[in-house]
Amino acid sequence: xxxxxxxxxxxFTRHFxxxxxxxxxxxxxxxxxxxxxxxxxxxxxxxxFVGAYVLMLGARRYYGATLGEVEREPVAERxxxxxxxxxxxxxxxxGFQQVSPPVQQFLAILxxxxxxxxALQVISPVITILESQVQQSRVTLDAIYEREPSWTxxxxxxTAGAAAFLPPLRILAAQTLYSLFGSLLLSLxxxxxxxxxxxxxxxxxxxxxxxxxxxxxxxxxxxEERAAVVDVINALLPTVTxxxxxxxxxxxxxxxxxxxxxRQLVRALGRPS
Amino acid sequence: xxxxxxEQLANLDRRVHDPARLAILTALSACERADFLFLLGIxxxxxxxxxxxxxxxxxxxxxxxxxxxxxxKPQTLARLSDSGRETIEGYWKEMEELRESAASWxxxxxxxxxxx
Numbered sequence: 001x002x003x004x005x006x007x008x009x010x011x012f013t014r015h016f017x018x019x020x021x022x023x024x025x026x027x028x029x030x031x032x033x034x035x036x037x038x039x040x041x042x043x044x045x046x047x048x049f050v051g052a053y054v055l056m057l058g059a060r061r062y063y064g065a066t067l068g069e070v071e072r073e074p075v076a077e078r079x080x081x082x083x084x085x086x087x088x089x090x091x092x093x094x095g096f097q098q099v100s101p102p103v104q105q106f107l108a109i110l111x112x113x114x115x116x117x118x119a120l121q122v123i124s125p126v127i128t129i130l131e132s133q134v135q136q137s138r139v140t141l142d143a144i145y146e147r148e149p150s151w152t153x154x155x156x157x158x159t160a161g162a163a164a165f166l167p168p169l170r171i172l173a174a175q176t177l178y179s180l181f182g183s184l185l186l187s188l189x190x191x192x193x194x195x196x197x198x199x200x201x202x203x204x205x206x207x208x209x210x211x212x213x214x215x216x217x218x219x220x221x222x223x224e225e226r227a228a229v230v231d232v233i234n235a236l237l238p239t240v241t242x243x244x245x246x247x248x249x250x251x252x253x254x255x256x257x258x259x260x261x262x263r264q265l266v267r268a269l270g271r272p273s
Numbered sequence: 274x275x276x277x278x279x280e281q282l283a284n285l286d287r288r289v290h291d292p293a294r295l296a297i298l299t300a301l302s303a304c305e306r307a308d309f310l311f312l313l314g315i316x317x318x319x320x321x322x323x324x325x326x327x328x329x330x331x332x333x334x335x336x337x338x339x340x341x342x343x344x345x346k347p348q349t350l351a352r353l354s355d356s357g358r359e360t361i362e363g364y365w366k367e368m369e370e371l372r373e374s375a376a377s378w379x380x381x382x383x384x385x386x387x388x389x
Contacts, residue, residue, distance in 0.1 A: 009299045009315055014303045068314065
């Protein structure tokens with residue numbers, strides 16, 4: 001037995017449960033897609049949600065019956081989760097004091113992503129995006145953005161003209177969603193020992209985090225009024241301003257992760273007779 | 274004088290040196306416990322082979338076996354005993370040392386035995 005064999009056996013034993021993609025990640029992706037479908041077809045959204053639940057239950061039975069069961073090693077050291085409390089010296093959440101290292105890692109990455117995105121949001125130049133123009137497939141930069149007076153803060157201030165302004169909360173929600181799913185995938189990649197075989201997690205996490213950062217710093221880009229930049233921004237604008245597009249992208253990413261994890265697990269453990 | 278790689282190799286724990294047992298113990302060392310079906314997949318052994326190796330490992334006191342019913346289906350769970358965990362960790366440590374000493378070993382540094 002080589003050290004590669006040893007590492008392979010250890011890796012698949014240690015991550016047997018979180019590699020059950022059809023049980024966790026694919027249903028999570030379906031729930032995100034169900035959220036996206038809410039904007040267009042509530043019946044489809046309901047079907048996707050029910051499908052996610054059925055898949056989760058079915059996959060649990062499938063993995064137990066075909067690949068077996070592994071009980072994780074107990075976490076040797078749980079980490080304290082410090083939370084700022086304005087009420088005084090109570091720096092821990094009640095009932096949520098101890099978290100396992102992967103959860104702590106996820107929360108740390110998520111916190112950093114949120115801070116980065118909201119900091120970009122605050123410091124980047126203020127812009128207005130008109131709703132009617134966002135929905136067009138091809139628009140020019142001058143039509144989309146109008147520079148705000150310096151005293152106005154935040155995206156989506158009301159501007160002159162007939163078009164409705166884009167609600168700032170919706171843009172923030174899209175960025176929050178990208179940050180959440182991007183952080184989840186990035187922390188999953190770190191938790192899985194940054195192995196090359198898990199590179200798809202990183203490959204999917206980076207664009208999602210990139211969209212979050214891009215959405216937060218749109219104001220900077222409008223000052224770069226070059227043709228190439230304009231084209232890129234015009235192409236990406238619906239992605240960072242529509243909540244349903246964010247849900248669609250995150251959902252598809254999670255379903256991909258689920259399928260690739262499942263494929264890996266089945267390949268490693270074979271198909272028992 | 275430190276042992277040569279050959280001496281280290283000869284001193285390896287033969288109870289776990291067998292590839293099948295090594296695979297079983299390595300898998301069990303990465304979890305709290307695992308069931309028979311999982312061990313079957315991860316080691317690639319046949320049912321009979323895995324069963325006999327588990328029995329031998331249990332006799333040696335390296336593994337603890339638990340049998341139970343989940344609904345109407347029997348389930349066999351295996352876990353490393355404390356001595357099993359020490360043994361497999363010690364084995365991999367020895368292997369690392371062996372690899373390092375083999376990499377730095379030079380035949381011309383070995384003193385020749387005197388003939389008379």
